[in-house]
Amino acid sequence: MNQHFEWRDREGPFRVLSNEQAEQYNRDGFVVLENVFDPETISELIEEIDPLEARMEEIVRDQFNGKAFIARAGEITFTPHLVMESPRAKAFTQRSFFRDIAYDLLGEDVRLYWDQAVYKKPGTLERFPWHQDNGYTFIEPQQYLTCWVALTDTDEESGCPLVMKGRHRDGTYAHTMTDLGWEIVEEAPGPVAAAPVRAGGVVVFSSLTPHKTGPNRSADHVRKTYIVQFAPEGACLRMPEGGEQLSIPCNDPERQYAILVDGETPA
Ligand SMILES: O=C(O)CCC(=O)C(=O)O
Numbered sequence: 001m002n003q004h005f006e007w008r009d010r011e012g013p014f015r016v017l018s019n020e021q022a023e024q025y026n027r028d029g030f031v032v033l034e035n036v037f038d039p040e041t042i043s044e045l046i047e048e049i050d051p052l053e054a055r056m057e058e059i060v061r062d063q064f065n066g067k068a069f070i071a072r073a074g075e076i077t078f079t080p081h082l083v084m085e086s087p088r089a090k091a092f093t094q095r096s097f098f099r100d101i102a103y104d105l106l107g108e109d110v111r112l113y114w115d116q117a118v119y120k121k122p123g124t125l126e127r128f129p130w131h132q133d134n135g136y137t138f139i140e141p142q143q144y145l146t147c148w149v150a151l152t153d154t155d156e157e158s159g160c161p162l163v164m165k166g167r168h169r170d171g172t173y174a175h176t177m178t179d180l181g182w183e184i185v186e187e188a189p190g191p192v193a194a195a196p197v198r199a200g201g202v203v204v205f206s207s208l209t210p211h212k213t214g215p216n217r218s219a220d221h222v223r224k225t226y227i228v229q230f231a232p233e234g235a236c237l238r239m240p241e242g243g244e245q246l247s248i249p250c251n252d253p254e255r256q257y258a259i260l261v262d263g264e265t266p267a
Contacts, residue, residue, distance in 0.1 A: 005171025029168035029209035109233035129183035151224035
């Protein structure tokens with residue numbers, strides 16, 4: 001489905017990024033911003049998400065025999081669409097940081113595209129495979145934005161993101177379904193960077209940046225992230241069906257609301 005992709009560098013003036021950070025995003029496909037959210041905001045968010053994650057893990061364990069698609073009880077869980085259940089999570093996605101980074105990296109008219117918590121439990125020995133977010137669901141324009149918000153300190157031992165540098169510029173790669181999730185390749189063919197980040201920091205990357213997370217080899221540290229993704233107004237999900245291309249607008253009012261209209265906070 002990736003036919004004529006051309007990466008467009010983002011140009012300033014920027015609201016939150018420095019010119020160097022924007023240059024790194026354009027060149028490498030990611031940038032790590034530390035100390036974006038204060039400890040109180042993060043602990044309130046964890047308090048809110050933990051019970052929802054526990055409920056999700058119980059469903060995976062009890063109703064799906066411990067494994068549902070890419071989730072495995074006791075190892076890795078995905079809890080999507082928190083904004084539909086939690087006013088606090090919704091308010092979080094509307095914080096000025098997200099409006100500003102979305103302005104810098106997407107433009108003047110932006111919606112929330114997706115949100116999910118991902119918890120990786122100690123003793124998870126499998127990788128979460130190399131993939132692009134646009135490899136899971138093909139969105140057009142292909143170039144949207146992922147903010148990987150660290151709710152806990154995260155390093156290589158506990159499964160921080162690793163990214164393939166510069167490969168976002170190629171557009172969406174072909175992915176193969178594996179038992180662990182969609183995968184581009186098992187071993188990265190080129191330069192890789194680890195993106196450790198402390199609680200309250202954000203790894204900002206493109207929907208086209210190939211990334212993976214490693215095992216969580218820590219003794220007792222549940223690695224927690226809240227992933228918040230934004231797409232330009234007009235973005236559509238593309239799906240082949242019966243010889244045709246379905247095109248579904250990403251504008252569900254409940255969970256894909258506008259965060260920027262003409263560069264401003266919507267009324
Ligand atoms: O946080 C993780 O361990 C992997 C999550 C991820 O890469 C994703 O949801 O796209």
